[in-house]
Amino acid sequence: MKFKMAEKSLFATLLRSPWWVSLAIAAVLALLAMSLLPPDYKVVGATSGFPFLVIAVIAAARQWRLPSAARVAQTQQAVAAMAWPEFAALLEAAFRRDGYSVRPGGGAAVDFELERQGRRMLVSARRWKSARTGLEALRPLQAARDAAGGADALYIGLGELTDTARPFAATHRIAIWQADEVALALRGLPLTAPKP
Missing domain, CATH: 3.40.1350.10 (Trna Endonuclease; Chain: A, domain 1)
Structure with missing residues (x-):
């Protein structure tokens, strides 16, 4: 069985968006976690943006090959x-x-x-x-x-x-x-x- 991402899901939308949008979301999540969470949870909270970082890398790789x-x-x-x-x-x-x-x-x-x-x-x-x-x-x-x-x-x-x-x-x-x-x-x- 092949997994197919829903076309209107957040991650599918981000894959079609410029790569820097996902990177910005990851950075904002990390900054919010570092500034708002208690010291024991800052690192764990900062990693919550990791899926967006992965999407940014995938989108950048796809967009790199696209013609201008x-x-x-x-x-x-x-x-x-x-x-x-x-x-x-x-x-x-x-x-x-x-x-x-x-x-x-x-x-x-x-x-x-x-x-x-x-x-x-x-x-x-x-x-x-x-x-x-x-x-x-x-x-x-x-x-x-x-x-x-x-x-x-x-x-x-x-x-x-x-x-x-x-x-x-x-x-x-x-x-x-x-x-x-x-x-x-x-x-x-x-x-x-x-x-x-």
């Missing part, structure tokens, strides 16, 4: 200017680098079929330039996944999700990559074709 806002904007601009074959080649290189075996998709809704450690994933990315992603893009991917029998699903699109698409993706466990995730996936790869 400038890098996200640069990547978004570069991939929005690409033609499909160029963008598809970049995605394929990124997936292979991350340990996936990559095959072309088997239908209009699926551009890539990925496999890693026995898990399959269907990827739809051809509409990456769309300004808004609605149900018309996600339903065919969901249908293809149902037909594939248990594969994971990933939709890649730079535009925002409509109000109906976001809950549909969450309900059907379709992972969504937008500009931040695309920038992270393409880290270290050349975003422009080499000049002849």
Whole structure:
């Protein structure tokens, strides 16, 4: 059985927040304990902030790898200017680098079929330039996944999700990559074709 932290719990919220927020909470708890508790309990009270220190370290490690806002904007601009074959080649290189075996998709809704450690994933990315992603893009991917029998699903699109698409993706466990995730996936790869 896999343990999954509740999405709205304090620690899950802190993991998504800047790392220094958890560090500040740990420091405040330690200072309060040192100044308000009797001498025999000061050290024990000061350690009450330790879980927040651990969360700060985990959040810092995660955030260290994330691309900056400038890098996200640069990547978004570069991939929005690409033609499909160029963008598809970049995605394929990124997936292979991350340990996936990559095959072309088997239908209009699926551009890539990925496999890693026995898990399959269907990827739809051809509409990456769309300004808004609605149900018309996600339903065919969901249908293809149902037909594939248990594969994971990933939709890649730079535009925002409509109000109906976001809950549909969450309900059907379709992972969504937008500009931040695309920038992270393409880290270290050349975003422009080499000049002849």
